[in-house]
Amino acid sequence: MPIVNVTLPGGREIQLDAVAGNTFMRTAVDAATEGIIGECGGAAMCGTCHVLVHPEWLDRLPAMSQNENDMLDCTAAPRQPQSRLGCQLQITHVLDGLQLTLPERQR
Numbered sequence: 001m002p003i004v005n006v007t008l009p010g011g012r013e014i015q016l017d018a019v020a021g022n023t024f025m026r027t028a029v030d031a032a033t034e035g036i037i038g039e040c041g042g043a044a045m046c047g048t049c050h051v052l053v054h055p056e057w058l059d060r061l062p063a064m065s066q067n068e069n070d071m072l073d074c075t076a077a078p079r080q081p082q083s084r085l086g087c088q089l090q091i092t093h094v095l096d097g098l099q100l101t102l103p104e105r106q107r
């Protein structure tokens with residue numbers, strides 16, 4: 001099972017066990033993770049699964065779609081260069097150890 005290292009709003013660090021093939025948003029919501037909402041169910045239409053990717057992992061992620069790019073301009077916390085939508089990040093074994101930080105707010 002790939003592990004995702006997550007820094008929660010406020011700074012606490014946790015590890016999530018992901019089912020390979022599930023998105024980060026689904027993994028986080030299933031684990032009732034503070035700081036991820038996933039209101040639209042993963043359709044890249046709400047921006048409530050905003051994550052900040054540790055810079056060393058950015059190049060290993062799948063390319064961003066136009067929908068994701070557009071939605072990241074509408075997130076509650078300001079977009080950063082390392083911003084992605086958690087619902088568009090499918091966790092695979094290649095991403096075992098991925099490091100993400102959750103923004104201070106999703107709404």
Ligand code: FES
Nearest residue numbers: 038040044047087
């Ligand atoms: S769950 Fe809505 S944009 Fe990701």
